[in-house]
Amino acid sequence: MRLHPETLGHHAEATDPTLVEWIKDRLDHLLGLEATTVVIVLGLVLVLFPLTLIVLARRQRRRTEQAMAESELRRSVESRDPSEPAD
Amino acid sequence: MRMRGLGDAFYGWYLVAGLFFATLIVIGVRQGFGVFVVAWEEDFGATTTAVSFAAAIGWVINGVSQPFMGALTDNFGARRVLIFGMLGMAISTLLVAASTNPFLLAVTYGFLVSVFSGAISFTPIGALIARWFVRNRGRAMSFLTAGGSASGLVMIPFLAYFLDATTWQTVWIVLGLLILALGLPVMIFIVRSRPEDMGLLPDGDKESVNDEGGPAPKIEVKTAPLAVDRWQSSFNSAPMWQLSLAFVVCGITTASISVHYVRWATDEGITAQTAATAFGLLSAINAAGVLFVGTISDRMQRKTLLGIVYLIRGVAFLSLIFLPGAGALWAFAIVGGMSWLATVPLTTALTADVYGVKKLGTLSGFIFMAHQLGGGAAVILFGWIFDTWNSYDPAFAIGAITLLAAGIISLSIREKRYSVRYSPVEGAPESAARSAAVGGGSD
Structure with a gap:
């Protein structure tokens, strides 16, 4: 019995090396790009996506905190007893 | 509100x-x-x-x-x-x-x-x-x-x-x-x-306000009909076994195809170009399928979708037996692609709905371990079958039968009884039950 521990992609298994060759040949045929060009394009996607995300998420977090502070302030004003003299 | x-x-x-x-x-x-x-x-x-x-x-x-x-x-x-x-x-x-x-x-x-x-x-x-x-x-x-x-x-x-x-x-x-x-x-x-x-609530909901205008009691998201404090307790109930058994079949059928895809394609005389294109198609359909299934699962019973996904994959396995080489490949890429990863969000979400989130990490861990071990065993079994009969057909038949079983097991989960979406318990988020209200069917 032969075992074939090299595996391809489901969840987190390793891709079959033969299939990688087949896919690469197919992409070469379809795209006809230099290896360096493909690496730069995909590399830019891999770098820019998380950087943009971090910036946007931090901005959103600030907005959320600000909105919560305003909401808290509004609630405390609304709950104040109207018979109390204003400062 | x-x-x-x-x-x-x-x-x-x-x-x-x-x-x-x-x-x-x-x-x-x-x-x-x-x-x-x-x-x-x-x-x-x-x-x-x-x-x-x-x-x-x-x-x-x-x-x-x-x-x-x-x-x-x-x-x-x-x-x-x-x-x-x-x-x-x-x-x-x-x-x-x-x-x-x-x-x-x-x-x-x-x-x-x-x-x-x-x-x-x-x-x-x-x-x-x-x-x-x-x-x-x-x-x-x-x-x-x-x-x-x-x-x-x-x-x-x-x-x-x-x-x-x-x-x-x-x-x-x-x-x-x-x-x-x-x-x-x-x-x-x-x-x-x-x-x-x-300071947020799940789904971005705003804090509830009670009749007197004060904040409502704190919502405990962990609450679910079968919420457990010890992970061992979950194995005393049917859904944990049903979800794990079905997910073992997911592991069996995906890992075996993953490992034996190239050898099967070569044996069927399929060109490398066709096999690579079909694999790309499977990946693309897979991504679209998982997004579609995950989204509609919030509007209907998840177990119904889970069962359907396993049965669809079973049809894909049957196509590998009954259709000729390239036809089988394309049918598998399209039909199988729709179901390839769709089991993951459904299984995890249903586990959370039934058992709550307190021990969800451990419970999911056991379910994923079952998936991996089932897959590993199937890879060896499929290889042995091919070496013995010089054909993958008996192995694909086993795949189809186990998928039919997984489909039936999934459909037999009593989601309306055990899911927080249908059986809200005290302290559970009302949004869960509200989202499920649009889903129909019976257990």
Whole structure:
């Protein structure tokens, strides 16, 4: 019995090396790009996506905190007893 | 009364995007092993079997590590586990670059990368997302699962072309630095274990107000009909067994196809060009399918969809037996692609709905371990069948039969009785029940 521990992609298994060759040949045929060009394009996607995300998420977090502070302030004003003299 | 969340968009969706990136990178590192096999064989002067040993033990170790990572998530919070996992991934990925023989490769990749990638798997991530989303739980989990599909489309070509342009050591060093410089900051700056850590509620709901105008009692998201304080207790109830057994079949059918795809295609006389295109089609349909299934699962019973997904995959397996070579391949790519990863968000979301989130990490860990071990056993069985009968047909028949069983098992889950979406318990988020109200059918 032969075992074939090299595996391809489901969840987190390793891709079959033969299939990688087949896919690469197919992409070469379809795209006809230099290896360096493909690496730069995909590399830019891999770098820019998380950087943009971090910036946007931090901005959103600030907005959320600000909105919560305003909401808290509004609630405390609304709950104040109207018979109390204003400062 | 519930209202939309504060700010423009619920912060949970930024979290989903960050975890999508983490999944993409980490699964890419795991899947990328195959890209380097030939280079390692030449460099180490080793056989394919010796090099592949690292992938084989990595598979088992990754599976066995899941319950432990889940338990860590339940005890220390998902954020700590994810940061720890990402840091470990970065270091172990850099260490792969220093491997000089198959034994060191087995240690660095087979053990270290596999253990740490378990800390950034669907086990802790699913537990995290279940705390952030109740009404949109299925949709959020499907976006993350799609990260796995995107990994095959982005990371594998990236690594393959990068290896063309430089040495394998350089590629692994760059991967390690990428994880360190980008993956780790995403975890640190974006991920928070619970929405309460940011003063938010799941799904971005606004705090309820009681009749007197004061804040309503604090919502406990962990509450569910079969909520457990000890993970062992979950095995006393039917849904845990039903979900685990069905997921074993998921492992059996996906892992076996993954390993035997190339040999089957070669045996059927299918050209490399056709097989590669069909695989790309399967990946694309897979990504679209998982997003579709996850989204509609928030509007109907998840067990119904889960059952249908297994049955659809069963049809795909039957096509491998009854259709001729290339026809079988295309039918499998289209029909099988729709079901390939769709089981993941459905299973995790349903586990959270039934058992709550308190021990969800550990429970998911056991379910994923069952998936991995079932897959490993099936790979050996399918190979033995082919070597004995010189045909994969008996193996595909076993696949189809087990998928039929998984479909029936999934459909037999009594979701209306055990899911918080249909059987709200005291203290459970009302949004869960409200979202399920649009779903119909009976158990």
